Amino acid sequence: MKAAIFYGAGDIRVEERPTPKIGPREVLVKVKAAGICGSDLHSYRLSPKLPEGRMFGHECSGEVVEVGKDVDRISVGERVGLEPLVGCGDCLYCLSGNYHLCPSLRHIPAFVEYQKFPQEKAFKLPDHVSCKEASTLDCIAVAVHAANLSGLKGGETAVVLGAGTIGLLMMQVLKAFGAGAVYETGKYDFQVKLAKELGADAAINVEKENLLERIKALTGAEKTGGQEMPLGVDHVYEAIGGPKNQLEDALRVVRRGGTITVIGDPKNPLKLSSFVMREIKIIGSSSYAYRGREPEFKVALDLLSRGKVNAQKIITHAFPLERIKEAFDVASDKGTGCIKVIIEA
Numbered sequence: 001m002k003a004a005i006f007y008g009a010g011d012i013r014v015e016e017r018p019t020p021k022i023g024p025r026e027v028l029v030k031v032k033a034a035g036i037c038g039s040d041l042h043s044y045r046l047s048p049k050l051p052e053g054r055m056f057g058h059e060c061s062g063e064v065v066e067v068g069k070d071v072d073r074i075s076v077g078e079r080v081g082l083e084p085l086v087g088c089g090d091c092l093y094c095l096s097g098n099y100h101l102c103p104s105l106r107h108i109p110a111f112v113e114y115q116k117f118p119q120e121k122a123f124k125l126p127d128h129v130s131c132k133e134a135s136t137l138d139c140i141a142v143a144v145h146a147a148n149l150s151g152l153k154g155g156e157t158a159v160v161l162g163a164g165t166i167g168l169l170m171m172q173v174l175k176a177f178g179a180g181a182v183y184e185t186g187k188y189d190f191q192v193k194l195a196k197e198l199g200a201d202a203a204i205n206v207e208k209e210n211l212l213e214r215i216k217a218l219t220g221a222e223k224t225g226g227q228e229m230p231l232g233v234d235h236v237y238e239a240i241g242g243p244k245n246q247l248e249d250a251l252r253v254v255r256r257g258g259t260i261t262v263i264g265d266p267k268n269p270l271k272l273s274s275f276v277m278r279e280i281k282i283i284g285s286s287s288y289a290y291r292g293r294e295p296e297f298k299v300a301l302d303l304l305s306r307g308k309v310n311a312q313k314i315i316t317h318a319f320p321l322e323r324i325k326e327a328f329d330v331a332s333d334k335g336t337g338c339i340k341v342i343i344e345a
Contacts, residue, residue, distance in 0.1 A: 001018070001019045001113035002015070002017075002112070002321055002322075003016075003055050003112040004055065004057065004321060004343075005017075005054065006043065006044075006056045007053065009044060012328060014321060019113075019114050020114060021116075022066060022116045024068040024069050024070040024071075025071055025118060025119055026071070026116045027067050027068065027071060027117055028064070028065050028066035028115075028116050029062040029063065029065065029080060029082060029114065029115055029116070029117060030062050030063050030065050030113065030114055031060050031061075031062040031113060031114065031115055032061055032062040032079070032131035032132075033061050033062070033130075033132045033135035033345070034061075034110040034111055034135055035136060035139070035343075036057070036328060036331045036341045037057070037059055037138075037139075038166070038241070040056065040057060040328075041328065041331055044328050054109075055111065056109055056110075056111060058084035058109065059084070059136070059137075060082050060084070060135055061079070061080060061082055061131040061132075061137070062080065062082065062115075062345075063077065063079050063131075064076050064080060064122070067119075068119075071119045073119055073122075074122050074124065079124070079131055080122040080123055080125060080134075081125055081129075081134040081297070082115075082123075082137075083117075083121040083122075083123070083138070083141075083297040084107045084108040084110065084121070084138060085099065085100055085121075085288075086105070086106050087099030087100075087102030087104065088102055088103075091104070097289055098289050098290075099289055100145075100288060100289040101289075111343060113321070123137075123298060123301050125301075129301075129305055132318070132344060133315075135315075135342050136165070136169070136304075136311040136340065137300050138297075139166055139340075140169050140300035140304060140309055141287075141288040141296045141297045141299070141300040142169075142263065142285075142287060143166060143172075143263075144303070145285055145288035145291075145296050146170060146173075146263050149261060149283050150235055150237070150259050150261040150283060150285075151259065152179060152234075155180045156179055156234035156235060157179070157180045157181045157233040157234050157235070158174050158181075158182045158235040158236065159182075159183045159185070159236045159254075160174070160200075161236065161237065161240055162184075162186070162264065163185065163187075163191035163195045163203070164239065164240070165340045166239045166263055166264075167184060167186075167195075167237075168195060168198055168339065169309060170237050170263070171184050171198065171200050172198055172199060172308065172309045172310065173308075176303055179235075181201040181202075181233075182200055183200060183203070183204065183214075183218060183233070184202075185204045185205075186203060186205055186206070187206060187207055188205075188334055190337050190339075194339065198310055198313060202214070211252070212252055215230040215232065215252075215253045216231075219232055219233060219255075231255060232252075232253050232254050232256070233254060233255060233258065234254075234258050234259070235254070235260075235261065236253060236258070236259070236261070237261050237263060238250055238261070238264050239263045239264050240266075241266055241267070242264070242265070242266070242267060246264065246266055247262070247266055247282075251280065254280055256278045256280075257279050257280070258281070259280070259281040259283060261283045262285065263285050311340075314340045315339075315342055316337060316341065317338050317341040318341070319343055319344070320343070320344065320345070321343050321345065324343055327341050327342075327343060328341075
């Protein structure tokens, strides 16, 4: 089979690799769509975390072409969304249902023609959900997990910092979970436009508008140390990461006693005094696992299936596996107007 192999920053090659052999409780899937994730881009552009010569990617969906002898939930020919997270199964975190925190957590590679999955990681797709849309389920599940961790209650207000894939899905998940007004920030006009189309109550271009003034106009203001500041929202979700300190923006727009949930990977140091004096709660959110006894990946599929999340509009570009390097170059350049770039068979 063909597979994309990572050889270092800017170096991806499509090579032949053996097709995986399945075990008794595994399924073999022909990958139909695979998304390029922010972590994939980080390795491609900046500081590779992957060893050379390794298959990579993790967001995908496809069609089952073979099943193991003990598989009883999935049949050949069925289309499936695929959860890529696999823990060791024996540690404290795996045994408590928090396998996403497993020290040995691994991601099943997605930029391949064929891949094997444990049957419990394959979720049947309804007829009206395309494999293309289902390739975003991993990202939707990330947003579901963040919303669950934050303790969002119906009617509470929120700001989502960032209008990339995760940010746009986060906003939609919050609305589906019963949030009141949800405001979204973006850096580019095409992001702001799409945020409005997908349901944001306000979309703010932070390159052209003053974030504090807009949030002040939307939530009201209060005097803090002789300075007029926004009254703020109940929740802020940081979905950007990178060198710019989004947490400073988050602190300025969250209300006293509010919650900041960090999904991105911010690189700047954090001053704790403001959190203490205003009793701000800060929560780190990574990947997903269970909500109670229900897989958050399944919750994501339910939202997508019921039309509560629109993934189609977020997917802006698609390339065949043979052109994966071009796909990564497009995904690395916001001048292309890209949001979600996928590899499609």
